[in-house]
Amino acid sequence: MTIDVKMAWRNIWRNPRRSILTISAIAFSSLLLVFMLSFQFGSYETMINTSVKIHIGHLQVQADEYLDKKTIGLVVPNPAAVAAVLETIPQVEAYTFRGQTFSLVSSKQRTCGAVVTGIDPRREAQVSRLKKLVRQGRFLSEKDRAQALIGKLLARNLRLGLGDELTVLGQARDGSIAATVVTIKGIYSSSIDEFDRSAIQIPLKTFQTVYAMNDAVHEVVIIAKSLSDVAGIKRSIESKLLALENQKPLRTLDWQELMPGLRQGIEMDLISGMIFYFLLILVVAFSILNTFLMAIFERTKEFGVMMAIGTTPGRLTKVLLIESMTLTVIGIISGILLGSMMTLYFQSRGIDFSGASDLLSQFGISGRMYPKLTMLSAISGPMAVWAITFLAALYPALKVRRMRPVDAMRAV
Amino acid sequence: MNIVECTDVNKTYQQGQVQIVALKDVSFCIETGAFVALAGPSGSGKTTLLNLIGGLDSADSGDITVDGNPFGQMSQSQLAKLRLYMVGFVFQAYNLIPVRSAAENVEFVMLLQRIPVSERKQRARAILDEVGLGGKYDRRPAQLSGGQQQRVAVARAIVSNPSIVLADEPTANLDSKTGKGLLEIMKKMNLEKQITFIFSTHDKMVMDYARRLILLQDGRLADDRVK
Structure with a gap:
């Protein structure tokens, strides 16, 4: 010392x-x-x-400008190619595809506007907590075609219960009228009022058929193994998407861009x-x-x-x-x-x-x-x-x- | 050979609106091994002159050199180093470090000089023995009498064999018997170790012990005689 x-x-x-x-x-x-x-x-x-994990995911791959415009025509045309990219990134825990558009939904008594989301039931269960949020009925299965999940508040507003029919009416990607009738299979409650009040989920295949999407989707939703991996995954996806040939412009957005609030x-x-x-x-x-x-x-x-x-x-x-x-x-x-x-x-x-x-x-x-x-x-x-x-x-x-x-x- | 040389030294203090002339054109030399008293009434400039010789204060004008070192051209750090190796101080109010024991106060200078601990301890105890404080090494200043504290201060001043010891009214707070004992010690150190001693004093006993008396009056050199 x-x-x-x-x-x-x-x-x-x-x-x-x-x-x-x-x-x-x-x-x-x-x-x-x-x-x-x-x-x-x-x-x-x-x-x-x-x-x-409720809905948004750590990252999403979307068509350029889809986040701002939410137009049905702005799609990820070849989700399989994006999936192939994601399979090569070890930090990706899970991913799923979604189609999404705004439509009118009607029960026998009421009609209102809602976001209709097409989900892949198997993949969705790995990515989001939606399956765990189902409080009444059951989650969608891969065999389902004309079934839907509905938020608790929307169900209450439309006065719908399990097994009731819901008419969906909107515009398809090709400009034609998109219409279908689905049966309520499950009612979920996320505690996020906006989500519970304004959305229904139908099987992705049904969504793609009803809205003339062919194989296209609107969002590829990705969950990272850790929050700290998000930036690295984003960089990897961006560089690998650039390498894809004949690809329309796609954009990779992280949770900060998806949820600025x-x-x-x-x-x-x-x-x-x-x-x-x-x-x-x-x-x-x-x-x-x-x-x-x-x-x-x-x-x-x-x-x-x-x-x-x-x-x-x-x-x-x-x-x-x-x-x-x-x-x-x-x-x-x-x-x-x-x-x-x-x-x-x-x-x-x-x-x-x-x-x-x-x-x-x-x-x-x-x-x-x-x-x-x-x-x-x-x-x-x-x-x-x-x-x-x-x-x-x-x-x-x-x-x-x-x-x-x-x-x-x-x-x- | 002169150890201290003062040439035309002036020092003025500002006290509120009033300027006080502490020293006016003071010039003198002190030879190595001297035993000198700077005498004069209160306010005559004795302590100021002692502080200037010790490099604790700076003159307004004039030159002071100690062992050839011109104080006017030296920084505070250089002056501190010079004091560490060349100058010892004995103050009227003893000025020991209250949280250190007698031996530790004496050791402190050697500590700054980076002398090894064993040598430090041995020399501190030896010098305390020499000033008559054998066995009181571990006492803190508050546990010692005024005379004993002043002896510790003398021991601290001379332990590192400085060329010069400056003592500011060293007997002022002591009874005559204790004061005499202290002067005997300092005289012995002066004779045995050839250390130059300069006192400021108005104590007649100190003046009697001094071999040279420099008398100050109103900041001026009034008399300078060798006895």
Whole structure:
């Protein structure tokens, strides 16, 4: 241990109560930052994964401009070729095809507009949670042709029950009238009102026949093995789709482009969180600044004596910075350890948010939230504390550098 | 050979709206191994002159050299290093580091000089023995009397064999018996180790011990005599 470190260590413990309080403030803020950031990141991942698995998917391959125009004519003409590309990407967990258009749906009593989606029952069950969301009746099977699933709210609005017939009337891809009658096989409830109020699902084959789609689809929906794989998969698909010959322009969209509302919500939450964290760190910085200014005022005469007997101002500055950084590092390491332990505890047990179930249900989340400890959530907050406390400690340390021994020794 | 040379040294302090002339055109030399008292009434500029010779303060004009080192051209860091190896200080208020023991206060200078720990400890104890504080190595300043604290300060000042020791009214806070004992110690160090001692004082006993007396009056050199 160098002389400077020894001197700094000794100075820290001259006033143990004050040092422990300072370390505690730093540790507490670091603990809070580790836990809060882990909670935020964990809840974002839960929201994203839950939302994408209800319907949207992590990624979709669509015809260019389909997302904006939703025109029935903008199709993926050869889904088998896209499937062949997806089969070569190991990070892809599952994928499915969907046809989708807006039509009128009528029961005996009522008529309203709805999004009619053609789904591949077998693949859909691997990609989305739709099968698990069926509350009455059963999910579609591969043999079904004139059966449909309907959202709970739409069923209520149309006064439909299981086994009732529903007339679908729309425009086919070739401009002809698309019409069919389907029987309600299952009623689902996703807790996302918009989805439950405005959509029915029919078998993809039926959809392609009724809407003159031939083999074309509107969306190839992809689920990644992990959220962190999404960007890599997107790059792979984009590069491989370019290599396909005679292909009409296709576009690969990730969940952020497909659900801009969710992305914006996360960004808003992150920004408000950052403001809170910044204020928290600022309070800690002022606490550190106060501690060190106090230490300097108390020891001004001593600094004067030390300079008089041969200590250089640079060395005093160095010792003071070592003191502040030692306090900070002890506080930060304690905070990271305690914060990580607390996060891991709640990561396995979850935190009950049943009081906010209405809000959370918009994102398809049940009443429990799970923080997720990552390297980023464990390190980034405490590193910000370290940086700001370093700046806070720099001012008093540099103040010592400008001291003249004769003035310092006159201090009371 | 002169260890201290002061030429036309001036120093003025600003106290509110008033300018106080602390030193006015002071010039003198002090030879190596001297035992000198800077005497004069309060406010005559003794402490200011001592601080300037020690490089703790800077003169407004004039030149000060200690062992050939011109203070006017040196940075704070260079002055600190010079003090570390060449100058020892004894202050009126002792100015020991309160959280360090007597031995640790003495060791501190050697610590800065990067002297190995075993040698540091051995030399600190030896010098404390020499100033009559054997067995009180581990006592903190608050556990020592004023005279004992001043002896620790003397031990700290001379432990690294400096060329010069500057003592600012070293006996001012001590009774006459303790003060005399301290002066005996310093005189012994002066004779045995050839360390130059410069005191600021208005204590007659210190003046009697000094072999040379420089008298200051209102910041000017009023008298300079060798006894």
